[in-house]
Amino acid sequence: MKKRERIEIIKKELFSIYGDREIELDHENNFQLLIAIIMSAQATDKWVNKVNQTFFQHLKTPQDGIEMWEEAIREHIKRIWLFRWKSKNIHQTCLDIVNIYSWEIPNTIKELTKLPGVGIKTAKVYLWVTTNAPYLAVDTHVHRTLNRLWIVKTKLPLQTDKAAEKIFTDDDTAKLHHSLVLFGRYHCIARKPKCKTCPLLHVCPYKKKNLD
Ligand code: SF4
Known part of the structure; x- marks a missing residue:
């Protein structure tokens, strides 16, 4: 499957779970x-x-x-x-x-x-x-998930940031950013990703999946 097709599937799945969620940092202004x-x-x-x-x-x-x-x-x-x-x-x-x-x-x-x-x-x-600027801010979660999903192949978040700028240019990029943050924070977690119940299992090429 081509990368662009996989990206569309990733968006569809993640938006259906996290698309309406707001930033989790409390603030009044x-x-x-x-x-x-x-x-x-x-x-x-x-x-x-x-x-x-x-x-x-x-x-x-x-x-x-x-x-x-x-x-x-x-x-x-x-x-x-x-x-x-x-x-x-x-x-x-x-x-x-x-x-x-x-x-x-x-x-x-x-x-x-x-x-x-x-x-x-x-x-x-x-x-x-x-x-609502269309930026894909790259933190540790975004860096990890995009690499596991083989959307980018980078070693450092800054490299991922540069690569992502070229790949993600649509209006829904900010929404994707937040969905990836939450997905990485709660599902595709660093040590033990929850691969068994992952909605992206069928499009994920990551070789060290946790299927126990
Ligand atoms: S299958 Fe596992 S490694 Fe791949 S995206 Fe899902 S949780 Fe992450």
Whole structure:
């Protein structure tokens, strides 16, 4: 079966399961969304949400982040992996949004990735949620599932990102991104993929399937 045909089957199956699901990071506004995505690097959404139940009561605007200072941010997020690096970036991001971008969070990948702690994946996820931009942001789940499904053959997420940009150009790309994230998070998991009950088993060429 050709790759394009397999992609259409993958989309159909995944959209029927995950197509209507929204991002799992809790937030009340776009600013909090951006901060939550920064915090979620190498941390689970569930854990970020738990920490943000209290943190976001104090952090609703960039001005709150500026007034809180880095030390207080660090105290709030100290149970998150890489909290020192992230608190520094969150504080500087608040300063940059106010001082450089006049309170407006930028809405291009180029400008967003100039903010501290905002990489290409963070920028694409943010733009997907806020503008439905057709980006396939590549995190560890997307990288893994696309490789197992032989849609790409890459070693690093950045390589997958570049390859995916050429393959996925349709309007439903953002929807596919989120479906792949959830599929990788809950089904095609890293250690023991649930191949026996996988809706993509018939199109998956992965050689180390877990069929026990
Ligand atoms: S069959 Fe297994 S490896 Fe292939 S996509 Fe499904 S869960 Fe992942």
